[in-house]
Amino acid sequence: MAVSRISTTSIPQTGGPLTERRYIVPLMLITSLFFLWAVGVNLNDILIPHLKGAFHLTDFESSFVQVAFFGGYFLAAWPAGRLMEKIGYQRGIVCGLLICACGAFLFIPAASIRVYAVFLLGLFVMACGQSFLEVSANPYVTFLGPPGTSEQRLNVAQSFNAVGAVVTPIFGSAFILSRAHAAAPGSEADVVRLPYMIIVSIFLVMALIIYSAKLPVIQEEQAEEESTQFSGIMAFPHLLKGVAAQFFYVGAQVGVASFVIRFVQHAHPGTLDTEAANYLKLHLLGFMIGRFAGSALMKKIKPAHMLAAFAVGCVVSVLLVIFTSGTPSLAGIVLLGFFHSIMFPTIFALSIRHLGPYTKRGSSLVVMGILGGAVFPALMGRISDAANIQWAFFVPLACYLFVLYFAVSGYKVRHVA
Missing domain, CATH: 1.20.1250.20 (MFS general substrate transporter like domains)
Structure with a gap:
């Protein structure tokens, strides 16, 4: 070879x-x-x-x-x-x-x-x-x-x-x-x-x-020798908050996408899987459009400000899903795809700022935040079984609020070791 x-x-x-x-x-x-x-x-x-x-x-x-x-x-x-x-x-x-x-x-x-x-x-x-x-x-x-x-x-x-x-x-x-x-x-x-x-x-x-x-x-170039202890990472609270933000975001994104079809069938009883899947396609199309549009806008708008704006968009959209019915609720489920688009890479970038020799270790922790995708869909499923699918969307609402906190304040570097 x-x-x-x-x-x-x-x-x-x-x-x-x-x-x-x-x-x-x-x-x-x-x-x-x-x-x-x-x-x-x-x-x-x-x-x-x-x-x-x-x-x-x-x-x-x-x-x-x-x-x-x-x-x-x-x-x-x-x-x-x-x-x-x-x-x-x-x-x-x-x-x-x-x-x-x-x-x-x-x-x-x-x-x-x-x-x-x-x-x-x-x-x-x-x-x-x-x-x-x-x-x-x-x-x-x-x-x-x-x-x-x-x-x-x-x-x-x-x-x-x-x-x-x-x-x-x-x-x-x-x-x-x-x-x-x-x-x-x-x-x-x-x-x-x-x-x-x-x-x-x-x-x-x-x-x-x-x-x-x-x-x-x-x-690759040899990096400076990193500490073998995790204690040094504790000096970077913005990283720990970023790991939590990624955990909540991935959980919300995966949870929402997992139940788009179920939600459409709840909002319009009798809808076939194939028809409900069209809303999932629109949800993901919005994700793709948001990814391209967000990348272009970040040339002029600070990443943290973009993340905050998209988090607010998620909160408004999920409130439509929870508290309305018919067309507004379906619009909310579709718009969530658009507002999810920039969150993963933006949270990642903000979380590893100024980590110095801890960058590799910090990056690994942020990637491991993907575990939220295994936790929150199950929680949404349990709530849906106990109540209904609309109530299950209170879970991603809480997740978006934490992401919003991270975008407004949590990402700021309070201390650099």
């Missing part, structure tokens, strides 16, 4: 073109991964109502889809980072793709034996693989060109993740929900077999392409 080697010291520390000509193909290959793992994350929002019907689950039981997925994401993040130090980015990406393929493959026997726990196991394994991709692809993109444009490259790559979020419900509703309605009673679980066979094939093909590609080997 032929490779070239980059020394980060050889690239000028100034702005310039997005990337160099020799890195265009590697950048395109890695960017395609951002689109690919959006399929795994956002297909869950289609799986929840489908498996709920196939296995006659409560809202709480169906939320285990997100518990399994984001639990795997959380648990694999730290081991993935440690392994990446030993085998490098390229092999780490290949490893992640193969793990994803194994997880997706488990859906095939799960559909045959019709055991919900096996579906959850497949999601858990697939999420572990995607955690590997997340840990490896994000920093790798920043090295494929001048450091002065590294953030721009990463934003471009993340935009394709948003595009994948829009495409996935179209794929899911066509291959899963519509076929589920035509399936014979008792065989609804079988309809996931073909879609996941396709997904397995895509992961395997991508693993072969990445393995065979002549990707640059990143030779």
Whole structure:
């Protein structure tokens, strides 16, 4: 396997073109991964109502889809980072793709034996693989060109993740929900077999392409030796608040997306899954538009101010969901997608400011905030079962209020060690 080697010291520390000509193909290959793992994350929002019907689950039981997925994401993040130090980015990406393929493959026997726990196991394994991709692809993109444009490259790559979020419900509703309605009673679980066979094939093909590609080997500069103790991080309260803000945001985003279809069916009884999925598509389309628009606006508006404005937008939108009905409530559920768009990367950036030698450790903690995606959907499901789906949206309301606090005050650096 032929490779070239980059020394980060050889690239000028100034702005310039997005990337160099020799890195265009590697950048395109890695960017395609951002689109690919959006399929795994956002297909869950289609799986929840489908498996709920196939296995006659409560809202709480169906939320285990997100518990399994984001639990795997959380648990694999730290081991993935440690392994990446030993085998490098390229092999780490290949490893992640193969793990994803194994997880997706488990859906095939799960559909045959019709055991919900096996579906959850497949999601858990697939999420572990995607955690590997997340840990490896994000920093790798920043090295494929001048450091002065590294953030721009990463934003471009993340935009394709948003595009994948829009495409996935179209794929899911066509291959899963519509076929589920035509399936014979008792065989609804079988309809996931073909879609996941396709997904397995895509992961395997991508693993072969990445393995065979002549990707640059990143030779990072040696950073200052970091403390092995976590006590030093306690000197940065803005980081700890950022970890909490990311935990609450991811929980709200995943929880809302998980129950868009259920909410539409509650607001308009008798609505078919395929019809309700159209609102999920609009929700995710708003997310994509917000990602592009927010990135452009941040050239003129401070990130913290943008985050505060979008948090207020979330609060207003979720209040429409909770306290209104008909068109206003549906508008609220769609608008939440737009206002979610900039939150993850903005919270991340604000949280790791001025950490110095603690930046790597702090970044790991912020990424682990994704665990909120495993906690809050289950809480929303429990409330929905006990009361109704509208009351469940008090959970993301509380989450948005904390994000708003972080954007207004919590992000400010009170002390630098």
